[in-house]
Amino acid sequence: MSENLRLLDPTAERQSAQREPLPRPKTLEGLRVGLLDISKPRGDLFLDRLEAKLGECGATVRRYQKPTFTKPAPLDLRRQIAEECGAVVEALAD
Amino acid sequence: MSTPTDRPPLPGDFVAFVKRDCPTCLLVEPVLAELAAARVLTVFSQDDPDFPSGPDTRDDTSLEQSWQHEIEAVPTLLRTDGAGREEARAIGWHRGEWEALTGMTGLGADLPDQRMACGSLSVSPDLAPELAFRFGHRGPELASRVIELGAREDAIETLFERGWSDGLPMVPPTERRVRAMLEGTSRAADEIVASVPPDLAPCSVEKVAINAVMAGCRPEYLPVVLAAVEAACTDEFNIHGLLATTMPVAPVIVVNGPIRKSLGMNSGINALGQGNRANSTIGRALQLVIRNVGGGRPGGIDRATHGSPAKLSFCFAELEEGSPFTPLAQERGVPEGRSAVTLFPGEAPRNVIDQLSRDPESLAASLAVCLRTIHHPKLVLGFDVLLVIGPEHGRVFAEAGWSRGDLIERLHALLQIPGSELVRGAGGIAEGMPETIAQLTLPKFRPDGILVVHSGGGAGLFSTIIGGWLTGAEGSRPVTREIGT
Numbered sequence: 001m002s003e004n005l006r007l008l009d010p011t012a013e014r015q016s017a018q019r020e021p022l023p024r025p026k027t028l029e030g031l032r033v034g035l036l037d038i039s040k041p042r043g044d045l046f047l048d049r050l051e052a053k054l055g056e057c058g059a060t061v062r063r064y065q066k067p068t069f070t071k072p073a074p075l076d077l078r079r080q081i082a083e084e085c086g087a088v089v090e091a092l093a094d
Numbered sequence: 095m096s097t098p099t100d101r102p103p104l105p106g107d108f109v110a111f112v113k114r115d116c117p118t119c120l121l122v123e124p125v126l127a128e129l130a131a132a133r134v135l136t137v138f139s140q141d142d143p144d145f146p147s148g149p150d151t152r153d154d155t156s157l158e159q160s161w162q163h164e165i166e167a168v169p170t171l172l173r174t175d176g177a178g179r180e181e182a183r184a185i186g187w188h189r190g191e192w193e194a195l196t197g198m199t200g201l202g203a204d205l206p207d208q209r210m211a212c213g214s215l216s217v218s219p220d221l222a223p224e225l226a227f228r229f230g231h232r233g234p235e236l237a238s239r240v241i242e243l244g245a246r247e248d249a250i251e252t253l254f255e256r257g258w259s260d261g262l263p264m265v266p267p268t269e270r271r272v273r274a275m276l277e278g279t280s281r282a283a284d285e286i287v288a289s290v291p292p293d294l295a296p297c298s299v300e301k302v303a304i305n306a307v308m309a310g311c312r313p314e315y316l317p318v319v320l321a322a323v324e325a326a327c328t329d330e331f332n333i334h335g336l337l338a339t340t341m342p343v344a345p346v347i348v349v350n351g352p353i354r355k356s357l358g359m360n361s362g363i364n365a366l367g368q369g370n371r372a373n374s375t376i377g378r379a380l381q382l383v384i385r386n387v388g389g390g391r392p393g394g395i396d397r398a399t400h401g402s403p404a405k406l407s408f409c410f411a412e413l414e415e416g417s418p419f420t421p422l423a424q425e426r427g428v429p430e431g432r433s434a435v436t437l438f439p440g441e442a443p444r445n446v447i448d449q450l451s452r453d454p455e456s457l458a459a460s461l462a463v464c465l466r467t468i469h470h471p472k473l474v475l476g477f478d479v480l481l482v483i484g485p486e487h488g489r490v491f492a493e494a495g496w497s498r499g500d501l502i503e504r505l506h507a508l509l510q511i512p513g514s515e516l517v518r519g520a521g522g523i524a525e526g527m528p529e530t531i532a533q534l535t536l537p538k539f540r541p542d543g544i545l546v547v548h549s550g551g552g553a554g555l556f557s558t559i560i561g562g563w564l565t566g567a568e569g570s571r572p573v574t575r576e577i578g579t
Contacts, residue, residue, distance in 0.1 A: 006240050
């Protein structure tokens with residue numbers, strides 16, 4: 001067997017290495033930022049502080065909540081956030 | 095299966111397939127010389143191109159001709175229609191058959207009348223899969239990206255470096271192995287089995303097969319792996335949450351039905367442990383699908399604080415033979431005689447010793463006090479349990495005529511706990527249930543929250559507890575799925 005070994009890719013071949021992140025917002029002034037609470041306890045405390053800080057920077061805030069932290073955000077919620085906001089912050093911790 | 099019309103053409107009037115390592119082939123060597131003198135004979139030799147001497151002998155050590163013409167034993171003599179197609183064949187040495195086939199008389203006059211054939215190398219179990227891959231109809235193209243390794247690249251190391259491994263060495267998923275794996279199912283390679291969390295990536299039968307190869311599965315295990323992947327990726331089982339949680343939990347696969355026997359699964363001594371290929375690799379294949387197709391990896395979406403060795407693989411069979419209980423799958427709606435997987439979201443197993451109880455009441459009470467401690471003795475209703483009754487404990491219930499239902503009912507009754515023992519601060523322990531339940535009596539488990547199976551070796555008055563993860567709509571519920579083909 002002189003041929004090189006050929007393996008089949010076991011992954012979903014998402015090619016994430018080639019996916020560029022979206023450009024970051026240049027300023028918070030006038031930006032609408034979504035704050036997504038994943039329904040973990042005390043995520044709201046973190047997001048309340050963040051809302052205040054973002055307000056000081058001139059951003060407006062819209063709050064969202066996942067039904068449960070144990071499952072991915074429903075597609076409709078993701079679409080709603082994408083339509084309504086220019087950026088999103090997710091609170092992931094207890 | 096090929097038909098005579100799509101086989102390669104045969105030369106001359108007669109074609110014989112032989113190997114030197116066959117006493118009957120050695121015996122008929124003079125007969126082949128007789129035949130070659132009178133007819134146009136070609137001999138394909140499977141192991142020694144110089145045997146037999148005399149006739150027009152061709153090298154078939156590649157076994158291509160033997161495979162193409164579906165030679166199952168040697169010697170085999172074929173008569174052609176003169177245009178390259180087979181008309182008839184004789185297998186082994188039988189003077190009457192050879193004479194009828196050739197139209198000659200007095201063949202091998204010094205030989206016994208008949209001798210048995212030997213097996214053809216082309217059907218040897220060691221070689222047949224490789225020959226089928228090399229010479230057979232390969233079927234539709236596979237869809238997966240091909241990764242060609244460099245000449246000096248080590249395949250096992252590559253599997254680690256690419257991040258595909260669970261930390262143990264894996265079998266390199268070559269096209270030949272993946273195609274052989276796909277022979278284990280009647281489902282099409284491009285059929286989508288499930289969307290696998292956390293990436294919700296569509297997962298084809300082919301991707302499951304690749305990961306099953308890496309896990310070390312045999313092709314006949316594939317239907318079990320497919321059923322397990324389907325069950326895991328339901329909203330009910332919620333593998334996303336099970337993976338992402340900080341708790342040390344994993345999908346536990348319990349296999350029921352006749353497939354336990356046909357795959358040689360272990361339901362006896364050390365059933366939950368190491369050493370059985372099917373048990374070990376089926377559970378591992380499911381985890382590899384979640385890792386590689388779903389993208390779920392420790393430190394990424396998998397946030398387990400401690401994790402558990404059960405996250406490598408946790409799969410065992412129920413000991414249905416001699417069980418005091420109906421099999422778990424039947425209890426959960428699968429018809430008798432069918433095979434099924436039940437997935438339970440569980441932590442690592444822990445042992446319950448009770449070597450003294452000889453009546454079911456005492457043994458049930460023993461099990462109940464241990465069950466109360468799952469995750470925390472002061473936390474209730476949050477977690478299910480999979481209780482694995484060992485055969486010696488099972489016998490206590492069997493002799494008393496207790497069914498699974500009787501045992502579960504008794505355990506629920508024994509696990510009604512006064513709220514005053516559970517509330518935060520009780521016993522000097524801050525952890526516990528909210529103060530609002532102080533006046534209530536709460537059950538440890540929800541009504542469907544106790545699953546019972548019967549497994550283990552015949553010696554040892556033990557049972558095993560496998561604690562669950564967050565139950566209910568936000569967590570995971572056990573899922574049973576019938577195993578297809």
